[in-house]
Amino acid sequence: MNIIALVKQTPDTAQLSASMDGLKLSAEGGPRIVNPWDEYTLETAIQAREEHGGKVTALCLGPPEAAEALKTALAMGVDEAVLVSDPAMADGDSLTSARILVAAIRKIGAFDLIVGGRAAIDGNTAATAVQVAALLGVPLVSYVAELRNLDPSDRTLSAVRLLEKARETVTSRLPALITVVKEINEPRYPSLIGIRKAARANIPIWGCKDLSLDAAAVGAGASGVEWRTELPPVREAHIEMIDGGPEDAARTLVDRLMEEKVI
Amino acid sequence: MASNLIVWIELVDGQADPIAWQAMAAAGKVAGDLGGSLTAVVFGDGVGETTRQAIEAGADRVYTADDPSLGRYRVEPYAKLLARILEHEPPSVVLMGASTAGLELSAYVAALAGAGLAPDCTDLHVEDGRLAAVRPALVGNLVSTVTFRGTGHRCVTVRRNIFQPADPDPSRTGEIIEVPAVLSGDEIPTRVTSVETADGTVSLTEASIIVSGGRGVGGPEGFQPVRELADALGGALGASRAAVDAGWIPYAHQVGQTGKTVQPDLYIACGISGAIQHLAGMKNARVIVAINKDADVPLYKYAHYGIAGDLFSYLPAIAEEVRKRLGR
Numbered sequence: 001m002n003i004i005a006l007v008k009q010t011p012d013t014a015q016l017s018a019s020m021d022g023l024k025l026s027a028e029g030g031p032r033i034v035n036p037w038d039e040y041t042l043e044t045a046i047q048a049r050e051e052h053g054g055k056v057t058a059l060c061l062g063p064p065e066a067a068e069a070l071k072t073a074l075a076m077g078v079d080e081a082v083l084v085s086d087p088a089m090a091d092g093d094s095l096t097s098a099r100i101l102v103a104a105i106r107k108i109g110a111f112d113l114i115v116g117g118r119a120a121i122d123g124n125t126a127a128t129a130v131q132v133a134a135l136l137g138v139p140l141v142s143y144v145a146e147l148r149n150l151d152p153s154d155r156t157l158s159a160v161r162l163l164e165k166a167r168e169t170v171t172s173r174l175p176a177l178i179t180v181v182k183e184i185n186e187p188r189y190p191s192l193i194g195i196r197k198a199a200r201a202n203i204p205i206w207g208c209k210d211l212s213l214d215a216a217a218v219g220a221g222a223s224g225v226e227w228r229t230e231l232p233p234v235r236e237a238h239i240e241m242i243d244g245g246p247e248d249a250a251r252t253l254v255d256r257l258m259e260e261k262v263i
Numbered sequence: 264m265a266s267n268l269i270v271w272i273e274l275v276d277g278q279a280d281p282i283a284w285q286a287m288a289a290a291g292k293v294a295g296d297l298g299g300s301l302t303a304v305v306f307g308d309g310v311g312e313t314t315r316q317a318i319e320a321g322a323d324r325v326y327t328a329d330d331p332s333l334g335r336y337r338v339e340p341y342a343k344l345l346a347r348i349l350e351h352e353p354p355s356v357v358l359m360g361a362s363t364a365g366l367e368l369s370a371y372v373a374a375l376a377g378a379g380l381a382p383d384c385t386d387l388h389v390e391d392g393r394l395a396a397v398r399p400a401l402v403g404n405l406v407s408t409v410t411f412r413g414t415g416h417r418c419v420t421v422r423r424n425i426f427q428p429a430d431p432d433p434s435r436t437g438e439i440i441e442v443p444a445v446l447s448g449d450e451i452p453t454r455v456t457s458v459e460t461a462d463g464t465v466s467l468t469e470a471s472i473i474v475s476g477g478r479g480v481g482g483p484e485g486f487q488p489v490r491e492l493a494d495a496l497g498g499a500l501g502a503s504r505a506a507v508d509a510g511w512i513p514y515a516h517q518v519g520q521t522g523k524t525v526q527p528d529l530y531i532a533c534g535i536s537g538a539i540q541h542l543a544g545m546k547n548a549r550v551i552v553a554i555n556k557d558a559d560v561p562l563y564k565y566a567h568y569g570i571a572g573d574l575f576s577y578l579p580a581i582a583e584e585v586r587k588r589l590g591r
Binding site for chain 2 (some may be wrong): 011013014016021022023025032036037093094095099121122123124125126127128130131132134136138139140141142143144154158159162163164165166167168169170171172173176181182183193224225226227228229230231232235238239240241242244247249250251254257258260262263
C-alpha cells in the first residue's frame, strides 16, 4: 500500500506559561512539536504499512524548521518524508494549503490511503485534510476512531467514526482520505535507531517551482480570508473558596449555583 | 453590496439539531447589517417539518432536497448539492453550526466553491459593511478576527451554545424551492453500515452542565461519585486527558486540546488540576467550580468557586443537596 501521512508542525502548547503567552509561543523561533493529533496520523499510517506492506510518505507543509517534525515522523517509522516549503506559501488559508498539498500528493504519485489528523492545534480549522479530499475527489472518512478493515486487494476500508452523538460504521472505496481522532491508537515513541536514522535523513524540500505552482496562487495573497490575531482578554481571578465540611459546603455551593441560575 | 445569508439546517435522525437554530440566530445577528435575505437549506429524507420550522425561525426562502440517499448526512452528496445551489446564488455567507458534520461540510463546500472559510466562530459582526468572524486559535490562547477577501462565497461555522435562537414565529411565510439530489445512491463513495447512538446520556458538547473527573478521582471506580453528581444535575460526564489516558473512562468523554471543546453554563471539575490542554476545552464555561484536595491548583485561576477538599466526601454531599433542592 502507498500511504501518505499529512503532518503539521505546531507550537508546543505545553510551553505556555506566565512568561510565554500565545503570541510569543507562535512567533518565529518558538518551541515546536508535531501537531498532537498527527501523532495518531503517523501511528495509523505506520500500522497500516506494518499490516499490508508498502510505504508511508510523511508530507508536511511549513517553514524550513518544520523539517524537525518530519524527522520525528521518520524516527517513528515512516519510510519517506517530504517538506513543502516556500516563502511564497506563508500565511495561506486552509484552501491554499490544501491546493499545495494536492500538488505535492500528485508529485508523490499513486496512493491507496491518505491519513490526516482531526485538526491542527494552532489554526484548529479542522479543514485542510477535508479540503484535500474535496480537491482530489477521493472519498473522505473523517473522525475515524477505529480502522476495522483495510483491504488493499478488495480496494475497500471499513471504519468507525466518532461523531458528537453517535458512533457510525462506514465502508468506503480506496483510495480514500481518512482523518483520525485520538481513540484510534496509542502513538509509539521514536526508537533510538529511528532517531539516529532520522538525523541522517536528507529530507527533500519542494517549493512552488517543483510543484509547478504559480507563486501568486498560494500564500496570503491567494487566500479567501485574512486574519488579525490577539491575545484573548485576561480573565480576572475572582474565585470564591467555599469552606466548611461536606454538608455545609454543599449547601453554600448549591446556593451560589442557584443564584447564578445555572442549575 | 448586500449579502445574502444561507444557513444549512443540520438534521440528526430526522430532527433539526439545536445547533442549526443557533446558526440561524447567528445569521439573524448580522443579516440586518449585511442587508441581505436569509435562506435556509434542508437536506434529508422527509424534510417537511424542518422546512416549516426554518421559516418560523426566520428564513425567507428554503431550499429543500428530499431523497432517501440524503437520509443520513454524508459529506459528498451534501457538499456537492450545496455547492450546486451556491452556483446559482450571488456571493453569500454560508453559515452552519460547528458540529462534527458542520465543520466537515463547510470545509468541503468551501473547497468546491473556492470560498473563504472561518470555522468554529464564537462571534460575528459587521465592520465597514464586511463580515468579521471571531474565533479562538491555539487552543484558546489566541483570538483571531477573520475577514474575507475577494468577492466569492464565504463559509462560516459557529460554535455550539453561543448564539441564542429567538422564539419561532408561526405567522412567518417563506418560499420553498425543491432541488433534486446531485449524486445517485451508487455514486456516493461511502456507505453507513451501522450507527450506535449514546442513548440516555447527555451529549457532552450540547450539555449545559458538565461534571468532569481527572487524575484526582484515582481510578475507574472514582468516576462513580462524579457520574452521580452529573446525573443529579442532569448533566454530562467529562474527563481530563490524564483520566482517559489512564484508561479509567472512554475517550469520548475527554475535554481539552485533543478532546472536545465545550461551553456549558456550569462546569464542575473534580480532581482536575487545570493543565493548559484541559483549560483549552472548558475555560469559557459560564460558571466553573473546582473541587480538588490541593489548595493551590492552576484551575483556581479560572474557577469561580473552589472547594479544597476530598472529592469522595464532597461530591456525594453536593449530589444529595442538589437532589434535595431540585426535588429530584
